[in-house]
Amino acid sequence: MDFSNFFSGAEEAYIFYFCFIGANTQIGKGCLINTGAQIHHEVKIGDFTEVNPAALLLGKVEVGKFCFIGANATILPKVKIGNKVTEGAGDVVTQDIPDGVKVVGVLGRIIK
Numbered sequence: 485m486d487f488s489n490f491f492s493g494a495e496e497a498y499i500f501y502f503c504f505i506g507a508n509t510q511i512g513k514g515c516l517i518n519t520g521a522q523i524h525h526e527v528k529i530g531d532f533t534e535v536n537p538a539a540l541l542l543g544k545v546e547v548g549k550f551c552f553i554g555a556n557a558t559i560l561p562k563v564k565i566g567n568k569v570t571e572g573a574g575d576v577v578t579q580d581i582p583d584g585v586k587v588v589g590v591l592g593r594i595i596k
């Protein structure tokens with residue numbers, strides 16, 4: 485694939501093989517959806533966001549522009565992620581994330 489104009493306003497998203505893209509999703513221009521990623525129903529992804537291999541964006545998740553979602557990260561349903569956010573590989577994200585932050589880890593807290 486030719487990435488020569490990837491960072492200069494490509495009008496399309498690049499969706500690699502073996503991805504799942506659900507119903508009523510919106511994927512912005514210049515996004516890269518890497519192999520094995522799953523974008524479930526009604527997910528919205530802003531322009532120039534990169535979703536890395538095997539990342540899982542569950543129903544109604546919203547991700548802003550210029551984000552980086554690490555490989556194998558799981559974003560739980562309806563979570564909203566701001567713009568320019570980096571999510572580490574393997575993260576499990578249970579709550580909304582503000583603009584411009586870098587997030588790592590899996591929440592393993594006891595809830596009951």
Ligand SMILES: CC(C)(COP(=O)(O)OP(=O)(O)OC[C@H]1O[C@@H](n2cnc3c(N)ncnc32)[C@H](O)[C@@H]1OP(=O)(O)O)[C@@H](O)C(=O)NCCC(=O)NCCS
Pocket residue numbers: 518536537553554555556570571572573574575586587588589590
């Ligand atoms: C999140 C990430 C961008 C952070 O990179 P960074 O800013 O260079 O951070 P560092 O490597 O300096 O790590 C800072 C701390 O976060 C921890 N950390 C980094 N990534 C982590 C992750 N994914 N999960 C849990 N902890 C992580 C480090 O262990 C370190 O902890 P410490 O301060 O206790 O030693 C990077 O680690 C990452 O996960 N990248 C995703 C890679 C990927 O999916 N690539 C796809 C290629 S196709």
